[in-house]
Amino acid sequence: MEKKILLVENEVSIRQFLKINFDREGFHVIEADRGDTAIEIALLEKPQVVLLDVGLEGDMDGFQVCSNLRKHFPKMGIIMLTARSQEMERVMGLEFGADDYVVKPFNPLEVMLRVKALIRRIDEKFNNDMIINGPFKLDLYSQKIYKNDKEIDVTPKEYMLFKIFVENPGKALSRDELMNMIWGYNYFGDLKIVDVNIRRLRSKIEDESSKPKYIETVWGTGYRWNNEK
Numbered sequence: 001m002e003k004k005i006l007l008v009e010n011e012v013s014i015r016q017f018l019k020i021n022f023d024r025e026g027f028h029v030i031e032a033d034r035g036d037t038a039i040e041i042a043l044l045e046k047p048q049v050v051l052l053d054v055g056l057e058g059d060m061d062g063f064q065v066c067s068n069l070r071k072h073f074p075k076m077g078i079i080m081l082t083a084r085s086q087e088m089e090r091v092m093g094l095e096f097g098a099d100d101y102v103v104k105p106f107n108p109l110e111v112m113l114r115v116k117a118l119i120r121r122i123d124e125k126f127n128n129d130m131i132i133n134g135p136f137k138l139d140l141y142s143q144k145i146y147k148n149d150k151e152i153d154v155t156p157k158e159y160m161l162f163k164i165f166v167e168n169p170g171k172a173l174s175r176d177e178l179m180n181m182i183w184g185y186n187y188f189g190d191l192k193i194v195d196v197n198i199r200r201l202r203s204k205i206e207d208e209s210s211k212p213k214y215i216e217t218v219w220g221t222g223y224r225w226n227n228e229k
Contacts, residue, residue, distance in 0.1 A: 003119065004028040006047040008038040008065065009081065010057045018051065021108045022115075035060030039068055042076075048122060049077035049115055052098070054089050063096045070097030075125065075141070077118040081106070133166045133227070134214075136205070147205060157182055158201045165215060165225035174222040198223060 005022055009015045010033045019029045030045055032038035035056050042050065050069060054062035066078055080093035080101040090101045099118055102111055131138040137146040143159055145152045154162065160182045164173065175194045179187060182194075202209040216226045 002028055004030065004045065004047040004049075005115065006030045006032065006038065006042055006045065006050045008032045008035070008050060008056065008062070009053040010034070010055070011053075014053075017108070018111065021112060025112060034058040035062070035065040035068075038065055039072075042069055043072065046073070047076070048119055049079065051079050051081060051102075051111070051115070053081045054093065055083070063092055066093060066096040066098050075122060077115075077122050079111075079114060079118065131163075131166050133169065133225075136162075136166065138163060138166055145205070152204050154201065154204060155197075157197050158204070161197055161201055162205070165223070169225045169227035172218045172221050172224045176222075178222060194222075 003026060005027050007015050007018050007022075007029060009018070009031075012033075015031055015033070019031065022029045030041055030047060032041050033056075035058055038050070038052070039060075052062050052066055052069075056062050056065065060068075062080060066080065069076060069078060078098045078100075080090070080098045081104060082089040082093065082101050083104055090103070093101050099121075100114055102114060129139060129141040131140065135148045137149070138144075139146070140163075143156075145154055145159065145162055161178065164178065164181055175191045178194050179189075179191060182197075183189065198215060199209070202212050202215055205214060206212045214226055216224045218224050
C-alpha cells in the first residue's frame with residue numbers, strides 16, 4: 001500500500017523541510033497551507049496520516065480541521081504540531097481527535113518515527129477490521145464488501161449472509177440455521193426467503209450466477225462457502 005501523508009503547515013520552510021525527509025522515505029507527500037484546503041485535499045486524496053499544525057491561518061485553526069477530518073475519516077492518523085510552551089494545545093489536540101502530537105521545534109527523526117509507528121497501528125487495526133477471502137474483502141467497520149477492490153452494493157441481509165459464509169468457510173449451513181442467524185428465531189416466514197437472498201447475493205458476487213463457485217448448494221441441506229476456487 002502506498003504511504004501517503006498530508007502536510008498541513010502555513011510556514012513554507014517547515015513544510016519543505018518535512019517534505020524532503022518524507023520523500024526520502026518513499027512517502028507520497030501532499031501539501032496544504034490552510035485548513036479549508038487541507039480538508040478538500042484529504043477528501044480527494046485520502047492520506048493515511050495528516051501532520052497538522054495548530055496555528056493555521058485563515059478561517060479554520062488546526063483544532064477545527066482535526067475535528068472535521070475525524071468526522072470524515074475515523075481511521076485516519078492525525079498528528080498535531082504544537083508550540084513547546086503551549087501544553088494546553090497538546091491536550092486540546094487529543095480531545096479533538098488527534099492520535100499524537102509533536103512539539104516544535106522538532107527533530108525530523110522523531111517525526112518520522114512517530115508517523116511510522118502510527119501507520120503500523122493503523123495497519124494493524126485495518127487488518128483486524130478486514131476479512132480477506134480470495135478476491136473478496138469484507139470491511140467489518142464500514143460493513144462493505146469488495147471484490148477485486150471494487151465495492152459491491154448489497155442489502156443489509158445480503159451483507160449478513162456474506163459475512164456468515166466467509167466466517168465459516170467450508171461449513172455446510174442449513175436454511176434453518178441461516179434464517180435463524182439473520183432473521184431471528186421469532187421469524188415465522190417461509191424458508192424460501194433464504195433462497196431468494198442467496199440468489200440475489202450470487203448475482204452480485206459470482207462471475208456467473210448460474211454456475212456459482214463461491215456459494216455452493218449442498219443438496220438436501222443448504223449452502224456452503226467454497227474456499228477452494
